[in-house]
Amino acid sequence: MDGTAPKSSLAPLLLPATGLRFENIDKRYGRLFALRGVTLEISAGECVALAGRNGSGKTTLLRIASRLVRPSAGTLSFPDAAASSAVRPGYVGHTTMVYDELTAEENLALFAHLQHVEQPAARAESLLREVGLYDRRGSLVRTFSRGMRQRIAIARALLHRPSILLLDEPATGLDPLGFAWLVRSLRDLSASGCTIVMSLHGESEISSIATRAVRLDAGKVVEDSKSGASLHSILTFEAA
Amino acid sequence: MSLFSNTTVLLGKELRTEFRSRELLTTTAVFILVVLIMFSFAISPTAEESRAFGPGLLWLAILFAASLMLQPCFLREQTNDTLSSLRLAVSDPFAIFLAKLAANTFFLLLTELLMLPLFAVFYNIPVWPQLHYLLLVLFLGSLGVSTAGTALSAISAQARMRELLLPLLLLPILTPVLVVSAIVTVKLLDRDPAIEWKGIGFLAVFDIVFLTALWLFGEYLLEE
Numbered sequence: 001m002d003g004t005a006p007k008s009s010l011a012p013l014l015l016p017a018t019g020l021r022f023e024n025i026d027k028r029y030g031r032l033f034a035l036r037g038v039t040l041e042i043s044a045g046e047c048v049a050l051a052g053r054n055g056s057g058k059t060t061l062l063r064i065a066s067r068l069v070r071p072s073a074g075t076l077s078f079p080d081a082a083a084s085s086a087v088r089p090g091y092v093g094h095t096t097m098v099y100d101e102l103t104a105e106e107n108l109a110l111f112a113h114l115q116h117v118e119q120p121a122a123r124a125e126s127l128l129r130e131v132g133l134y135d136r137r138g139s140l141v142r143t144f145s146r147g148m149r150q151r152i153a154i155a156r157a158l159l160h161r162p163s164i165l166l167l168d169e170p171a172t173g174l175d176p177l178g179f180a181w182l183v184r185s186l187r188d189l190s191a192s193g194c195t196i197v198m199s200l201h202g203e204s205e206i207s208s209i210a211t212r213a214v215r216l217d218a219g220k221v222v223e224d225s226k227s228g229a230s231l232h233s234i235l236t237f238e239a240a
Numbered sequence: 241m242s243l244f245s246n247t248t249v250l251l252g253k254e255l256r257t258e259f260r261s262r263e264l265l266t267t268t269a270v271f272i273l274v275v276l277i278m279f280s281f282a283i284s285p286t287a288e289e290s291r292a293f294g295p296g297l298l299w300l301a302i303l304f305a306a307s308l309m310l311q312p313c314f315l316r317e318q319t320n321d322t323l324s325s326l327r328l329a330v331s332d333p334f335a336i337f338l339a340k341l342a343a344n345t346f347f348l349l350l351t352e353l354l355m356l357p358l359f360a361v362f363y364n365i366p367v368w369p370q371l372h373y374l375l376l377v378l379f380l381g382s383l384g385v386s387t388a389g390t391a392l393s394a395i396s397a398q399a400r401m402r403e404l405l406l407p408l409l410l411l412p413i414l415t416p417v418l419v420v421s422a423i424v425t426v427k428l429l430d431r432d433p434a435i436e437w438k439g440i441g442f443l444a445v446f447d448i449v450f451l452t453a454l455w456l457f458g459e460y461l462l463e464e
Binding site: 063066067068069070088091093094095096097098099100101102106110111113114115116156 | 242245246249250253256257260261319320321322324325326327328329330463464
């Protein structure tokens with residue numbers, strides 16, 4: 001693993017969890033339906049694994065949950081929050097979502113300032129230590145390996161202590177040590193009550209953290225472990 | 241308050257990344273320099289011809305330099321999907337536009353200020369006596385170019401033929417600003433200088449209208 005091996009837990013830094021509810025969500029891109037009538041309620045503190053083939057709608061659902069994408073129809077709400085507009089989920093996408101031309105420290109400080117995090121420099125420093133990039137804090141992100149980039153991406157998503165964490169294939173590009181760190185961190189976050197929704201491909205150690213699995217196909221929810229289907233069968237469906 | 245602080249932070253980021261790479265400044269400065277030198281030799285101007293054609297050529301050079309500068313403005317936010325992380329981080333997306341257009345205006349003005357002495361030398365036009373008014377016209381004109389250009393850059397960055405789309409959208413919309421800027425500059429640099437207040441007023445109104453439109457509808461331009 002590159003950089004310093006991350007050790008400590010990210011969990012104690014988070015706010016109380018919030019659930020989320022998708023009601024009859026449609027998303028169309030021109031004539032193409034990315035999502036069709038998705039209704040899904042995720043309780044506060046649940047860790048949900050979204051499974052499904054490429055193009056099944058997992059990324060679109062996560063981007064709608066993050067409010068980066070507006071649904072064509074239907075509503076997204078956060079039932080436990082006093083005001084839905086105040087909920088700002090942490091989102092880790094396919095790309096790093098940080099600037100290659102800035103250092104790791106500059107990136108985290110930038111986003112901490114933008115989100116009005118208290119003591120942004122200290123928060124950035126603390127997260128850099130958490131994800132094991134403190135020794136490389138002054139290096140430009142463009143010089144980072146894929147695994148290090150993924151860690152800075154996760155650190156950025158956690159800056160404002162989100163009550164909901166959305167992860168789109170979070171293990172992509174991580175080496176075994178990085179993968180182990182991710183599993184440990186997600187386990188800690190989940191144990192602390194953070195609501196986690198993550199898209200996964202197949203069953204792995206990460207899926208063992210999931211308390212619920214939902215399978216999407218052609219933009220529809222086709223299986224949900226909450227309705228009786230086995231979590232294992234949902235996550236291994238693709239491989240079968 | 242949040243809008244102001246977010247804009248300041250984002251402007252700092254824009255300036256830091258640009259001064260680190262000097263990508264845009266170098267390209268635009270070299271471009272304006274080449275255009276000014278090329279035309280100064282091609283026309284071989286006497287003092288009178290310079291006063292008539294020089295300001296027009298100056299604004300033409302500024303337009304093309306601006307289109308070079310504006311093209312990557314939102315495009316480079318797509319490399320790592322940083323536009324999404326900005327949208328998630330700021331409470332008012334107008335801060336993203338304000339920071340970008342402030343940075344674009346600043347870079348454009350900086351390039352113009354560097355080129356102004358060369359323009360005076362190559363075209364044999366004394367700019368010093370009317371410098372304060374000239375700076376006002378350059379500021380208002382550049383702000384108009386940046387405001388409209390930043391909005392159009394956000395639109396074109398999401399389109400399929402983005403490299404083609406920006407100049408196609410930009411040129412017709414900026415024509416009034418460039419024509420008025422050139423007319424005001426010609427009058428200012430005349431042997432018998434005059435201040436075209438109507439023109440300056442038009443530039444100010446153009447800037448205010450585009451800024452207001454950006455403030456009202458900017459959020460929709462950033463949506464996927």
